[in-house]
Structure formats: C-alpha cells, structure tokens
Amino acid sequence: MKLLTLNTHSLIEPDYEAKRDAFVNFIAKEQPDVFALQEVNQTASAPLLGDVPAGYYPCPCNMVLLKADNHAAAVARMLEERGVHYHWSWLPAKIGYDRYDEGMAVFSRAPITQTENLLLSRSNDYSYWKTRRALGICAGDVWYYAVHMGWWKDEEEPFADQWNALEATAGAKPMAFLLGDFNSEADVRGEGYDLILCSGWQDTFRLAQQRDDGYTVVQAIDGWRDAPDASAKKRIDQIWCSKAVPVRSSRVVFRGTQEPQVSDHAGILIEL
Template sequence: MKLLTLNTHSLIEPDYEAKRKIFVDFIAREQPEVFALQEVNQTAAAPLLGEIPARYYPCSGNTVLLKADNHAAAVARMLEKQGVQYHWSWLPAKIGYDRYDEGAAVFSRAPITAAENLLLSKSDDYSCWKTRRTLGICAGDVWYYTVHLGWWKDEVEPFAAQWETLSRAAGAKKTAFLLGDFNSEADVRGEGYDLVLRSGWQDTYRLAQQRDEGYTVMQAIDGWRDAPDAAAKKRIDQIWCSQAIAVKSTRVVFDGLREPQVSDHAGVLIEL
C-alpha cells in the first residue's frame, strides 16, 4: 500500500500544465492507494466547471462551487482519460494570493464513505490568508487527512492551537493518517515536530525500514522567506499515523532527481 503527499502550488506554479501532466503520469504509474494534496487552487473569478469528473465526493459545509480550472478536477479528469480511477474530494479554506480559492484535496482508489470539514484556525474568515481548514476522508475503516498547518511562532494563528484541534479530531478515529505540509521542521527541537511526537502520533519516516534524507524544501519558499534559515533544507512535508505500523520505505519524490520538480515543495511517497 502506497500513500503520497504533495503541496502542489498548482495554478501559481510556472509551466503549470506541463508539471501537472508529469504529476498525473506519475500517479498513473505508481497508483498510490491514497494521495493528499495541498494548495489545490482554482481561480475564484473563473466560470463554473461544466461537468464534474466522476467519483467526486462533496464535503459538507463547502459552499464554494468547483470552477473550470480547479486543479483537483483537472487531475481527476486526466487520470480518468488514462483509465485510472480515483474517488476524490476537495475543500477550499481561503482566498489565496488575492485571486484563488485555495484548499486541499484527497484522492482514494477505494470509495470514500465519509468526509470531514475541520476548521483549525481561530479565524473562519474566507478572505483571511491565515485561515486553515483540514479535509479528512474515510476509505474502508481508515481516515486520511490532508494537512496544511500554520507556523510555530505565528502570534495570530500559532501551530500549537491548530494541532490541538486536529489531533483531537483525527485521534478519535480508529486509525488515521495525517499527510501534508506541517510547516514545522523535523530537525528543530522544542517546536511543532516535537509536539506532534509528544501527542502520541507516529512519524512514518522514523518507522520506515528504508529512507532517504527526507528533505522536501531545498530553497526559500513563500511563508519562510523571512526566517533566519530561509534557504536551509527542511523536512516539513510529512506523513503521520495514529498508531505504530510497518513501513517498508519512504522517499522524497518530485525533487528534481528521479522525477522533475513540479512544485516549490517536493512530495513524500511511502510504502506500507
């Protein structure tokens, strides 16, 4: 069983359509059971999507309709054309870069039987760029959450408060995976990474029998440019499980080595 996470940057990314094809071809080849995406955008002013790709599972509380250039819908449609079927859901959280409905998506080869719309930030203002939501989907008896958290030292929307909400909700499930951009460096002690560990969650990177360096950000990116170590390598994209499991391998993907870069983040692919 394979799981993948990627902060896509989607419509913001230069050469977006070419990079989207590289990503879709990779998914069609590897066919992970579940993949979770963050920064899954659509242009807020774009026309409505004419025909929604098959196996879409709407998330309750989402009042933003799918638009013609929605990244998740494009990925679903392209996979369908390659004969690869996924069930999928998308949830916007806020207006990003002043023009996008920015959210997250989860794709599952098994049918989605439930979806959760979880507000993590204190703010529920759709126009506020610090508003954070998490989308969780249930496939079989396992929950998968696509995660994009705030920063540890943010004075308005700190990581710790968002993590408490997420951990309480996801931890109540029998088995749950958290996949995404935690905006917390695994190499930094006493901050978000250590808080997640102390909460009893298992880092699949540490559980893996085979692993690489794990770094998913190699240069200064949005949200980190003012940090003293902005250009340092960071392992901020992670996959956690609510219980200790057997992990065969974990590796960074789309880092420009085995696969081309498709975003300002690399992704993580694990095999259980």
C-alpha cells in the first residue's frame, strides 16, 4: 500500500500547468492508494465548474462550490483521461492570497464511504488567512486526513490548540493516518513534532525500514520567511499513523532529483 502527501502551491506556482502535468504523470505511474494534497486552490471569482469529474464525494457543510480552475478537479479529470480512476473530495478552509479558495483534497483508489470537515483553528472566519480545517475521508475501515497546520509560536492561533482539535477526532478512530504540511520542524524539540509524538502517534518516517533524509523544504517559503532559519532545510511535511505499522520505505518525491520539482514543497511517498 502506498500513501503520498504534497503541499501543491497550486495556481500560484510558476509554470503551474507544466508542473501539474508532471505530478499527474507521476500519480498515473505510481498509483498510490491514497494521496492527500494541501493548498488545493481555485480562483474564488472563477465561474462554476460545469462538469464535475467522476468519483467526487462532497464534504459536509462545505458551502463553496467547485470552480472551473479547481486544482483537485483538474487532477481528477487528467487522471481519468489516462485511464486511472480515483474517488476524491475537496474542502476549502479560507481565502488564500486574497483571491483563492484554498483548501485540501484527498484521493483514494477505494470508494469513499464518509467524509469529515474539522475546524481546527479558533477562527471560523473564511476570509481570515489563519483559519484552519482538516479534511477526513474514510475508505474501507481506515480514515485519512489531509492536514495543513498553523505554527507553534503563533499566540493567536497556536499549533497546540489545533492539534488538540484534530487529535480529539482522528485519535478516536480505530485506525487513522494524518498526511500533510504540519508547519512543525521534526528536528526542533519541545514543539509541535514532539507534541504529536507524545500524543501516541507514529511518524511513518521513523518506522520506515528504508528512508532518505526526509527534508521537504530546502529554501525560504511563505510562512517561514521571518524565521531565523528561514532558508534551512526542514522536514515539515509528514505522514503519521495512529498505530505502529510496518513501513517498507519513506522517500521524498518532487524535489528535482528523481522527479521534477512541482511546488515550493517536496512530497512524501511511503509504502506500507
């Protein structure tokens, strides 16, 4: 079984369409069982999407309709054109960069039987850039959550509060994976990474029999530009499991070595 996570930086990324093609080609080749995406954008002012690709499973209480340039819908359609079918769901959390409906998507080879819309932040203001949500899908008897967290030292929207909200729901499931951009550096002690560990969750990177260095960000990116170590390499994109599971491998993808760069983040691909 293969799982993948990637912060896509979609629509904003230079050469976006070419990078989207490269990503879809990789998915069509590797066919991960589940992949979770963050910064899955659509232009808020764009016209509605007329023909929704097959496999779409709406998320409860999502009042934002799919628009014509929705990144997840484009990926689903392009995969379908390549003869690769996924079930998928999309959930926007906020207005990003003053123009996008910014959210998350989860794609599953197995049918989606349930979805969850979790508010993680104190704010529930869709126009506020610090509002955070998580999208959960159930496929088989396992839950998968696409996660894009805030920062540890943010006094207004602290990571710890968002984690407590996520863990209260995801931690109650018999089996769950958290896939995403945690904005919490794995090499820094006493902050978000350690909080997740102390909550009993398992970092699949540490469980993997084979792994690389795990770093998914190697330059200054939005949200980290004011940090003292803004340009230092970081392992902030992670895949966690509620139980210890046998992990064959964990590797960084889309960082310009084996695969082209498609975002300001690289992704993580694990094989169970």
